[in-house]
Amino acid sequence: MARPSVEAERREQILSATRSVVAEKGFKAMRVADVAARSGISSGTIHYYFDTKRDLMHAAFEWNFENSEARRAALLEDIDDPSERLRMLLASYLPADDLLIESWHLWCSLWVEAIHEPDLQELNEKVYGEWRRGMAAIIRDGQLRGRFVDGDPVLLTNALISMVDGLAIQVLMSSRSMTLDRMRATCDGVVDLLTLPAAAG
């Protein structure tokens, strides 16, 4: 090889710009030229690393997900109490800072695209599955230790995850009846509901 490869760095640069543009303008309105402008790179170079706009989007979705997972893993390490673990896990999804908001934007775009694209459905399946496994484990553990109400952990997990998704959408839409604070309160309230009174203190 004549030169050290800049590919990894350049791809990251492009994907980050993509996420930013999608978050700001939405997937539909995103243009390759926008990504080029935001990353300070010519449109030709974008196509040098990603054949089509669709490839670019798919890569951005995947990259965004991997980033999120990595960031989240560290959060739960030190917490033992199941109720607190669950609370913290839900809190980690709140669209509370710019990065998380951008991620949610991307995630919503993914959903709508995935409805008509099997490739993206696979990605959703993978992400949703991992998410579900982690949360179900916390709930199952809490039930075994007598801290949570009874009930199928998988059912509870699906209910919680879907709730978070639905809440986040409303927050992203700047709904007056669903602000970030209200979303936080709703998540906490539901955890309270699942936590057994005797063990709550």
Added chain:
Amino acid sequence: MARPSVEAERREQILSATRSVVAEKGFKAMRVADVAARSGISSGTIHYYFDTKRDLMHAAFEWNFENSEARRAALLEDIDDPSERLRMLLASYLPADDLLIESWHLWCSLWVEAIHEPDLQELNEKVYGEWRRGMAAIIRDGQLRGRFVDGDPVLLTNALISMVDGLAIQVLMSSRSMTLDRMRATCDGVVDLLTLPAAAG
């Protein structure tokens, strides 16, 4: 007027075709020409009734919502038991037939568009508000009659509605881990969780 107005009929025809096309191809891929083809009307006529593609979409969103509300109102009339009322209300949102599926498609498109369009945010606000009021009333009533667990009815309502939204998205995406049946079971399971044991039988 020289002729009886066909406007109402024609608009309905166009809006119905719009919903159908959006459900099939997604909002991004929808073309005015598609709507023309599906409704058996020339593209010129579409623009005769709707100035721009955006106007058409907005009208379709609004029309779809009004239709849904009307259909739903009748469902709850004969039911008295709060638990059953809640169960039935949630069930009425299941993407269980073609019409409901199309409505959900439109609804998801609305969300993603609304993130970047204040006009649509207003529509969401209105719909979400009405939905919320109806469900909160059922929950409050059930609590007064001692059939539901305690807890802020508004908080519970937001949790339930968001859950339904999130579940529906996964169903629309043909998720293997969230089928229509599973969504139904999840809704029922959560109603069970909110219903007091003594009153459940």
Added chain:
DNA sequence: ACCATGTTTGACTGACGCGTCAGATCTGAC
């Protein structure tokens, strides 16, 4: 110096699709 290879550029092309428009057609009133 020169080459091979990796990288970058931005002007260009070709397809695509919204919205226009000039005229055709239909309907009821008189």
Added chain:
DNA sequence: GTCAGATCTGACGCGTCAGTCAAACATGGT
């Protein structure tokens, strides 16, 4: 029958944008 106004048509103009390409540039090896 004729007229006014409503309705309808489909070809076309025009801007937009993904993707191409030929040429330029950079870098490290020899």
